[in-house]
Amino acid sequence: MTSPSPAISARNLTLILGSEAAPVQILRGLDLDIPEGQICALLGPSGSGKSSLMAVLSGLERASGGSLTVAGADFAHMGEDQLAQARRGRIGIVLQAFHLLPTMTALENVATPMDLAGEADAQERARAELVAVGLGHRLDHYPTQLSGGEQQRVAIARALAPRPGIIFADEPTGNLDVATGHEIIELLFARRAETGATLLVITHDPELAARCDRVVSMADGVIANDTHA
Numbered sequence: 001m002t003s004p005s006p007a008i009s010a011r012n013l014t015l016i017l018g019s020e021a022a023p024v025q026i027l028r029g030l031d032l033d034i035p036e037g038q039i040c041a042l043l044g045p046s047g048s049g050k051s052s053l054m055a056v057l058s059g060l061e062r063a064s065g066g067s068l069t070v071a072g073a074d075f076a077h078m079g080e081d082q083l084a085q086a087r088r089g090r091i092g093i094v095l096q097a098f099h100l101l102p103t104m105t106a107l108e109n110v111a112t113p114m115d116l117a118g119e120a121d122a123q124e125r126a127r128a129e130l131v132a133v134g135l136g137h138r139l140d141h142y143p144t145q146l147s148g149g150e151q152q153r154v155a156i157a158r159a160l161a162p163r164p165g166i167i168f169a170d171e172p173t174g175n176l177d178v179a180t181g182h183e184i185i186e187l188l189f190a191r192r193a194e195t196g197a198t199l200l201v202i203t204h205d206p207e208l209a210a211r212c213d214r215v216v217s218m219a220d221g222v223i224a225n226d227t228h229a
Contacts, residue, residue, distance in 0.1 A: 013066035028221035044218035059083035092159030096174035149180035
């Protein structure tokens with residue numbers, strides 16, 4: 001059997017923020033390969049660089065140096081507009097703070113990114129994904145009319161509806177109570193299993209990390225430990 005192709009491949013990845021006079025090195029020459037279909041947990045204390053790494057890998061932040069290939073695209077040599085274009089259809093992102101548009105209904109929040117990407121059946125796909133995450137009865141509700149758990153379900157539907165090959169989740173249960181958090185994780189894993197996507201999740205939850213195929217721990221901008229299940 002051949003090994004799966006890497007969904008993500010990073011070599012000597014660096015990220016330097018701040019000014020020229022006072023640069024701050026966030027990522028310090030990091031190497032990482034994540035095979036297609038793998039579920040990988042990213043752990044580390046605050047300030048270790050894990051959220052910055054996810055931002056770079058997902059194309060939300062441009063690396064300062066090194067090579068980076070994500071879903072077959074060369075992210076290292078793209079500008080902001082090119083990265084935004086490359087993310088479409090390839091990458092789904094679920095964040096702790098939901099980031100739903102308050103003036104749009106649940107259906108519009110899921111459909112609009114696909115509409116903007118020129119998908120012909122955006123409304124139908126958005127509706128089907130919201131039904132799949134248990135919100136078929138809340139399609140026309142606005143974020144303020146939804147509970148935190150329901151808002152995160154909308155965010156998951158928005159991330160998965162375009163069927164991306166890679167899903168990034170940054171503390172997806174961070175703003176939820178324990179019981180709701182468990183429901184959201186079960187949902188995220190179930191939807192990922194149906195699509196076969198690669199999943200990279202930042203978490204402080206050891207129980208969640210234990211469910212992943214692999215646990216990568218960061219410290220001071222580098223990988224301190226890499227454990228496979």
